[in-house]
Amino acid sequence: MARKPVAVVDIGSNSVRLVVYSGRQRAPSPIFNEKVMAGLGAGLRGNGQMSPESEQKALSALCRYKLLLRHMGVREAKVVATAAVRDAANADDFIASVKAIGLPCEVVSAEDEARFSGLGVLSAFPGASGIVGDLGGGSLELIEIGNDGPRPGLSLPLGVLRVERSKAGEKLVRDILKKEVKKTGLDKSGRGQPFYMVGGSWRALAKIDMIATDFPLPATHHYRIKPERVAELRKIAENPATFEGLLSSARLASAPVAAMVLERVVDELQPSELIVSAFGLREGLLYADLDARARKLDPLIEAARDAGGAEHRFGQHGDLLHDWIAPLFEDGPKMERLRRASCLLADVAWQAAPPFRADRGVEMALHGDWTAVDAAGRVIMAQALTSNFGRDTLPDWRLTQLVKPELLLRAHCWASRCASASDSAAALPRCWNGLTSISAARR
Amino acid sequence: MLERTHLNLSRTSVTLCVPHRNEALAGDAVRRRLQRLAEAFGRKAEVATFV
Numbered sequence: 001m002a003r004k005p006v007a008v009v010d011i012g013s014n015s016v017r018l019v020v021y022s023g024r025q026r027a028p029s030p031i032f033n034e035k036v037m038a039g040l041g042a043g044l045r046g047n048g049q050m051s052p053e054s055e056q057k058a059l060s061a062l063c064r065y066k067l068l069l070r071h072m073g074v075r076e077a078k079v080v081a082t083a084a085v086r087d088a089a090n091a092d093d094f095i096a097s098v099k100a101i102g103l104p105c106e107v108v109s110a111e112d113e114a115r116f117s118g119l120g121v122l123s124a125f126p127g128a129s130g131i132v133g134d135l136g137g138g139s140l141e142l143i144e145i146g147n148d149g150p151r152p153g154l155s156l157p158l159g160v161l162r163v164e165r166s167k168a169g170e171k172l173v174r175d176i177l178k179k180e181v182k183k184t185g186l187d188k189s190g191r192g193q194p195f196y197m198v199g200g201s202w203r204a205l206a207k208i209d210m211i212a213t214d215f216p217l218p219a220t221h222h223y224r225i226k227p228e229r230v231a232e233l234r235k236i237a238e239n240p241a242t243f244e245g246l247l248s249s250a251r252l253a254s255a256p257v258a259a260m261v262l263e264r265v266v267d268e269l270q271p272s273e274l275i276v277s278a279f280g281l282r283e284g285l286l287y288a289d290l291d292a293r294a295r296k297l298d299p300l301i302e303a304a305r306d307a308g309g310a311e312h313r314f315g316q317h318g319d320l321l322h323d324w325i326a327p328l329f330e331d332g333p334k335m336e337r338l339r340r341a342s343c344l345l346a347d348v349a350w351q352a353a354p355p356f357r358a359d360r361g362v363e364m365a366l367h368g369d370w371t372a373v374d375a376a377g378r379v380i381m382a383q384a385l386t387s388n389f390g391r392d393t394l395p396d397w398r399l400t401q402l403v404k405p406e407l408l409l410r411a412h413c414w415a416s417r418c419a420s421a422s423d424s425a426a427a428l429p430r431c432w433n434g435l436t437s438i439s440a441a442r443r
Numbered sequence: 444m445l446e447r448t449h450l451n452l453s454r455t456s457v458t459l460c461v462p463h464r465n466e467a468l469a470g471d472a473v474r475r476r477l478q479r480l481a482e483a484f485g486r487k488a489e490v491a492t493f494v
Contacts, residue, residue, distance in 0.1 A: 036471065063467035 013041025013137030083138025110155030118150025120284030361385030
């Protein structure tokens with residue numbers, strides 16, 4: 001059955017964004033993504049109201065989104081407004097205007113905003129535990145996550161548009177964090193745990209770090225930063241002009257405050273590492289609607305099955321291939337799932353001319369829209385695919401610095417088994433039926 | 444997706460034509476892109492509607 005697209009319209013303090021996903025599934029794939037930096041939260045620091053200019057910008061964008069949804073045939077759209085609308089003195093008129101456009105806007109409470117952000121991170125990092133921080137224009141949410149899901153979180157008025165870039169602003173951030181974090185016990189539960197960074201301003205900061213350190217992959221999702229690096233990162237972010245043209249001007253403008261808030265958060269929570277999550281509130285809203293069975297699925301495997309399934313020549317190719325080679329390798333669970341994902345993608349390049357198949361496989365592994373895999377995992381998958389398509393080396397030597405050599409060798413070995421299984425299949429007309437029977441017998 | 448929306452190129456302008464009551468489709472970002480396109484052709488950018 002064809003999937004029906006679903007959309008989330010997120011009326012944030014910084015941006016108003018429309019994301020259309022291909023369907024309600026474990027690994028939601030964005031098919032359309034547009035934002036307008038309306039800055040609804042910018043006026044709150046002054047008179048507590050959204051400015052007429054920012055409202056007008058937001059409403060124009062929402063009119064366009066409404067039309068786009070109609071033209072795209074999207075029947076299901078969640079329209080949520082967060083801190084700026086929640087806290088503005090003139091919110092009622094704005095909400096009425098949004099509803100007049102024909103978008104059923106729901107103002108998310110601070111608690112729910114924190115919970116959905118936590119769910120979004122859990123959907124992208126299955127089994128994650130630690131603290132999630134979602135920095136928006138109007139607020140900073142802090143949520144503890146663990147096996148039992150997100151716990152009740154905090155919403156603090158520390159969004160990048162609310163905090164002043166000054167010593168007084170920094171003192172305010174420090175005082176509020178110290179008081180609230182201690183009151184809720186996050187200082188103890190967050191110590192030595194990963195801290196997940198959510199929100200465009202922190203993603204922009206990660207991007208700055210990636211450029212500054214010449215990181216070889218462009219995806220910010222799952223990018224790791226050492227806590228001791230944050231002070232240096234703040235110094236870099238103080239001169240955002242260096243990064244003009246590489247990031248949007250609005251994100252560059254908020255980078256110094258985003259870095260200052262991050263440094264203060266790190267000071268209070270003392271996390272083990274910082275991990276960037278591109279998944280947050282919007283993905284949390286979708287994840288909340290999935291049933292328990294769908295939530296348990298591995299998003300990497302599901303996404304690889306979708307991507308591989310769209311490109312391969314034979315039905316069930318990837319799963320069969322994996323079942324065929326699995327008994328030959330005793331990998332731990334982390335490598336096992338990368339092996340399965342690589343097998344699911346093993347036939348993605350058959351339409352390309354032979355000299356370019358390895359490139360296509362590597363590109364897919366390194367730059368695919370994967371969620372639950374870090375940079376090292378992408379490189380391992382890339383090694384498996386490049387070897388699968390007959391080339392031994394990766395295109396950029398810096399990639400090999402991200403992974404232990406023995407793991408790359410392991411991926412190369414998976415590939416040689418995959419290639420021999422595929423060659424057998426191509427040579428013998430009924431080989432896949434044979435593989436199916438053998439796999440079934442082994443199970 | 445937007446079958447009826449189209450571009451017209453005349454000697455003086457590049458015109459984005461959107462259906463009547465769909466004017467909001469030409470948001471800020473679209474207008475900026477249209478402006479860049481028109482500049483590339485050495486013409487002025489316009490948005491027009493049709494019924």
